[in-house]
Each structure stands twice: as structure tokens, then as C-alpha cells.
Amino acid sequence: xxxxxxxxxxxxxxxxxxxxxxxxxxxxxxxxxxxxxxxxxxxxxxxxxxxxxxxxxxxxxxxxxxxxxxxxxxxxxxxxxxxxxxxxxxxxxxxxxxxxxxxxxxxxxxxxxxxxxxxxxxxxxxxxxxxxxxxxxxxxxxxxxxxxxxxxxxxxxxxxxxxxxxxxxxxxxxxxxxxxxxxxxxxxxxxxxxxxxxxxxxxxxxxxxxxxxxxxxxxxxxxxxxxxxxxxxxxxxxxxxxxxxxxxxxxxxxxxxxxxxxxxxxxxxxxxxxxxxxxxxxxxxxxxxxxxxxxxxxxxxxxxxxxxxxxxxxxxxxxxxxxxxxxxxxxxxxxxxxxxxxxxxxxxxxxxxxxxxxxxxxxxxxxxxxxxxxxxxxxxxxxxxxxxxxxxxxxxxxxxxxxxxxxxxxxxxxxxxxxxxxxxxxxxxxxxxxxxxxxxxxxx
Numbered sequence: 001x002x003x004x005x006x007x008x009x010x011x012x013x014x015x016x017x018x019x020x021x022x023x024x025x026x027x028x029x030x031x032x033x034x035x036x037x038x039x040x041x042x043x044x045x046x047x048x049x050x051x052x053x054x055x056x057x058x059x060x061x062x063x064x065x066x067x068x069x070x071x072x073x074x075x076x077x078x079x080x081x082x083x084x085x086x087x088x089x090x091x092x093x094x095x096x097x098x099x100x101x102x103x104x105x106x107x108x109x110x111x112x113x114x115x116x117x118x119x120x121x122x123x124x125x126x127x128x129x130x131x132x133x134x135x136x137x138x139x140x141x142x143x144x145x146x147x148x149x150x151x152x153x154x155x156x157x158x159x160x161x162x163x164x165x166x167x168x169x170x171x172x173x174x175x176x177x178x179x180x181x182x183x184x185x186x187x188x189x190x191x192x193x194x195x196x197x198x199x200x201x202x203x204x205x206x207x208x209x210x211x212x213x214x215x216x217x218x219x220x221x222x223x224x225x226x227x228x229x230x231x232x233x234x235x236x237x238x239x240x241x242x243x244x245x246x247x248x249x250x251x252x253x254x255x256x257x258x259x260x261x262x263x264x265x266x267x268x269x270x271x272x273x274x275x276x277x278x279x280x281x282x283x284x285x286x287x288x289x290x291x292x293x294x295x296x297x298x299x300x301x302x303x304x305x306x307x308x309x310x311x312x313x314x315x316x317x318x319x320x321x322x323x324x325x326x327x328x329x330x331x332x333x334x335x336x337x338x339x340x341x342x343x344x345x346x347x348x349x350x351x352x353x354x355x356x357x358x359x360x361x362x363x364x365x366x367x368x369x370x371x372x373x374x375x376x377x378x379x380x381x382x383x384x385x386x387x388x389x390x391x392x393x394x395x396x397x398x399x400x401x402x403x404x405x406x407x408x409x410x411x412x413x414x415x416x417x418x419x420x421x422x423x424x425x426x427x428x429x430x431x432x433x434x435x436x437x438x439x440x441x442x443x444x
Contacts, residue, residue, distance in 0.1 A: 005029045007433075008148055008157040010040035010135045010429050011178070014422055015036050015408030015429035016163030017118040020434030023161075024125025028440055031157070032122065032129040033150060034173070039129065040115035041172040042165060046422060047103075051111035054082045054423040056102040062154065065243040065415035066424070070389045072413060073424060076396075080430040082423060092117040103419050136403070138162075138181050145403035158443070159403040159436040161396075163429060166382025166409040167192055178410035179385065185401050188387040190412040194379030195278040198315040199291075201267035202369040209335040211262040218261055219297035220272050223255035227290035227367040235292070242279055243416050254289065255279050258297055263332075275416045278383050281373045293366040295328065299340045312356070314428075316349035324347050327363070336362065381421055397430035403439060407432040 005028055009020045012034035020032040032039075046052055056063065059077060063070040084103070086096055094117050095107045106113045122129060136162060137149040148154040164178030179189045201207050221235045231252075240247040241255030251256055254276070261270035268291070283289050296304050303314070308327075315323050321344035324333050337344045340358045342351065389404055390399050398404035407428035415421050 002241045006031065006157045007159045007161065007436045007440055008150065008155055009161040009163055009433075010181075011163035011165060011173070011408075012036075012129065013042050013163060013165050013173075013408060013425065014040070014133075014159070015123060015165075015425040015432070018426050018429030019161045019163055019405075019407055019433035019436070020085060020127045020129075021118065021121040021125050022430050023437040024122070024127045024433075026434060026437035026441070028159075028433075028437035030125065030127045031155065032127055033133045033135055033148070033155070034129065034131045035134045035177070036173040037131050039131070040118065042169060042174060042320040043112045043115055043413050043422075044173065045169065046111060047105060047419075049111050050105050050106055050109040051114050052103050052417075052419040052422065053096065053114065054085055054104045054426075056082070056098050056104060057418075061245055062420060062423075065418070065420045066290060066413055067242050067415075069388060069413050070076075072391075073427070075393050076424075076427045076431050079434075080427045084430075085423065085426050088121070089117055091116070092120050101418070106321050119283045124369055129162040135177070135181065138185060138186060138401075140401055140404075143402055145401060158401075158440040159405065161405040161407060161429075161432045161436055162386075162410055163407050163432070164410050166385065167376055168194065168197075168379040170377055174382070174409070176382075178408065182386045182406075182410070185398075185404070187390055187398070187400060190384040190387050192376075192382055192384040193278065194376045194381075195281075195383040195414050196274045196371045196380035196417060197274055197277045197281070197376075197378060198264060198269035198374040199267045199277060199280060200371045200374055204266065205265050206335065206339075207263055207368070209338075210332050211235045211265045213263040213329045213331040215263070215270070215293065215295065215329065217258065217297070218272075219258045219294040220255060220261055220268075220276065221256040221292045221294070222282055222283070222370070223290050223292065224252040224254060224287060225290060226288045227292075227369050230290060230292050230367060231312050232292065232299050232365055232433045235294070241276060243275075252282050262294070267371070268368065269374075271417070274380065277373060278414070280370055281383075284370065284372060289364045289370045291368050291370060293368075295363045295366060301360050301364055304363060305356060308356050310358060312348035312351050314348075316347060318348050320346045320348060320351055380417070382409055383412075383414045385410050395429055397435060397439075403436075405432040405436045
């Protein structure tokens with residue numbers, strides 16, 4: 001027997017807490033089950049603990065960040081979007097600020113403040129929450145949800161919302177449980193891949209030699225080919241890739257972005273690497289991928305050659321490796337000198353035109369072959385999940401099992417950095433909670 005107006009939410013993350021609060025506000029009897037010892041653990045690590053809630057970009061730009069699956073969210077965002085979220089936060093005393101890049105944070109820069117808002121939201125709705133409870137099975141009879149099995153006990157319900165998150169950051173409780181629970185009921189799980197994740201390169205010794213080098217304002221371009229076949233003439237003069245409205249890359253270019261990157265002992269990390277990682281991971285399924293890093297994208301090869309010549313003339317007695325200090329991060333200089341084949345102590349006035357050309361070529365195209373992504377556990381987001389073809393975009397309801405709803409990262413929806421994923425979790429959670437409550441209050 002189900003409890004007629006009972007809604008169970010599995011997972012007390014952003015989507016789950018929002019769903020629980022909204023369902024309770026509409027009169028549902030809500031039980032929120034969380035496997036960890038406390039709610040909102042993943043919220044606490046977002047934005048390096050500052051919690052990048054959402055973004056100020058307009059709706060179309062927002063949707064574009066999610067790639068082709070973004071269309072699924074039009075109805076969701078029309079029901080509950082950024083202004084609605086910020087209004088809810090203000091109701092509980094949390095003000096926000098918008099940074100120049102459009103990212104929105106709590107004024108306090110403390111993710112704990114956001115978790116506290118939702119704890120108050122749940123308390124106001126008299127939501128029952130049980131922590132350290134691991135749901136092992138969804139109970140279904142005659143195509144309708146009847147509850148869940150957890151800890152050896154049965155929890156009856158007329159509706160269940162799956163808000164279990166993805167498979168990244170398992171220390172926060174996101175261990176992929178929701179995919180298994182949904183698959184057991186017949187749902188299709190789109191292949192899981194790490195997104196917003198560092199990349200491992202083949203030239204591992206080269207990466208190790210430059211470990212810790214911070215690259216500022218560089219252009220990173222990914223190609224569908226080995227590094228020796230890179231054609232620099234194809235690199236676009238503007239950013240192209242997923243989430244960049246109207247800027248689709250032309251093969252063999254996968255994506256090209258300007259920004260900051262970091263060379264790590266295993267390969268590449270940093271903002272632009274993370275943004276490009278999913279497209280690169282997907283491209284690796286069909287063949288080799290390489291990247292070219294333009295360390296001086298603001299200058300053409302001719303301009304860079306002229307600038308180097310002026311530097312070598314101006315510091316004619318200075319060693320070549322020391323002149324490079326004006327052009328490269330310190331941690332790159334030694335390995336870079338070795339790659340050019342020029343003696344490190346060679347005076348500037350003895351560096352030949354041909355040698356300067358080799359310096360220019362390397363500065364304009366430092367190359368790596370990409371071996372793969374770093375581990376799923378280090379990814380900020382999981383790409384893939386429950387197929388959107390099996391979820392009603394108007395309600396977040398399963399199209400296979402009556403009374404089952406989804407929200408957040410367990411679905412096949414993901415975006416780049418900037419607050420987009422968290423807003424999607426809040427918005428889909430709101431929709432799932434609202435419609436689950438409506439279902440149990442009108443169907444029973």
C-alpha cells in the first residue's frame with residue numbers, strides 16, 4: 001500500500017532539496033532520503049566553496065551552454081529560472097552578486113549560506129529528512145511507483161523523485177546510484193562520460209617537465225588528428241565550440257577557445273581545458289585527438305618574430321634562456337629551450353633568424369596528443385544519464401513508470417562552468433517537486 005500523498009525524494013543535493021521544498025509547499029507529505037551524513041555536500045564544493053549559483057546571461061545563451069539537449073530546458077526555465085531562484089534566496093536573507101563574467105554568487109562567498117537557505121526551506125515545509133539512508137531499489141506495481149527499498153526497509157510513497165546526481169565527486173555522495181535505479185525500471189542510460197575534467201596527454205614527460213606552468217590568455221585548439229598533422233591555417237580567429245552561440249567549428253577542428261590553462265604532471269587542466277574536455281572526450285571515440293596551444297594569440301607569427309628580434313637585439317649579451325623570461329612562464333623555460341634545440345647560454349646577438357623561427361613556431365603551436373580524460377571522480381560534472389526521450393519536459397515525469405520523476409544531473413543534461421548546471425538542478429528540482437505533489441494530490 002502506498003501513502004496517498006507521500007512523496008519521496010532520493011538525494012538531498014541542489015535538485016533534491018528544491019524538489020522537496022516545493023512539493024511540501026504545495027501540500028505533499030515529503031520524505032527526503034540522503035545517503036550521506038548531511039545534505040548539500042556537493043553544493044558546498046561548487047565554485048571553490050563560493051557556490052556559483054547561476055548566471056546573468058539571457059535565456060538563449062543559457063540554453064546554448066547545454067548543447068543540443070538544451071532545448072529540453074526551455075519549458076523548465078520558463079517555469080522557474082534565475083530571478084525565481086534569487087527571489088527565494090532573498091526570502092531567506094541571502095543576497096547575491098554578479099561578477100563581470102556573468103557568474104552569480106552569494107555576497108558572502110560562502111556556499112554554506114545556500115545550504116542553510118534550503119534547510120530553512122525544508123523546515124518551513126515540514127519535510128522529513130533522513131540521512132545515512134541508502135536507497136537500493138525503487139518499488140513498482142502495475143507500472144506505478146509504490147515506494148522505495150532502503151536499508152532493508154520499505155518506504156511507501158505515491159511518487160518518487162530521483163535526485164541522486166551523477167557519478168563525479170563520489171565523496172559527496174554522487175556515485176551513480178540513480179543510473180542503476182532508473183535502468184532497473186527500463187530507462188535508457190545514455191553513455192556516461194566525464195565532463196569539465198582535466199585531460200591526460202601522450203607526451204607525459206613533456207607535461208611533467210612543465211608541471212605547474214600557468215598559461216594566461218592562450219588559445220587552445222583541438223583537432224581530430226595526431227599532432228603531426230595539425231594544420232595551423234585552420235585555426236579560427238574567434239572562439240568556436242559547444243555553448244558558443246552561432247560559432248560552430250569546422251572539421252577537423254573540435255573546439256578552439258582563448259583563456260587560461262595549466263600544465264599538470266599528467267597533461268592539461270585549467271578553465272579552457274575543462275570547457276573543451278567533453279567535446280574532446282567524445283571525439284576520442286572515433287579517432288586520435290591532438291591540441292595546439294598558441295602561447296601568444298594576440299600576435300601574429302610575423303609580429304612575434306619581430307618582437308623576438310627586438311628583444312634579442314636589445315639584450316644582445318643576455319643568454320637566450322634568460323631572454324625568454326619576458327615571453328614565457330618560468331616553469332616552461334627549461335623544457336621550451338630544450339625543444340627548440342638552441343643552447344640555453346647562447347647570447348641573444350648570436351641567435352640566428354632560423355633559430356628565431358623555431359622559437360616562433362613553438363610559441364604559436366605547443367602540441368600534445370590527448371590520451372584521454374582524467375578519472376570520472378575528478379570531473380566536475382557527469383555527461384550522459386537518463387535519456388531525455390523518456391522524460392516529459394513539461395513535468396519531469398518518467399514516460400515509462402507512473403509517479404516517477406527526475407531532476408538534476410541524473411538526467412542527460414550538462415553544461416559548461418558558470419552556474420548553468422546548478423541552475424538546471426534547481427529548476428528541474430522545482431518542476432519535479434511541483435508536479436509530483438500535483439500528481440499525488442489529484443490522483444489519490
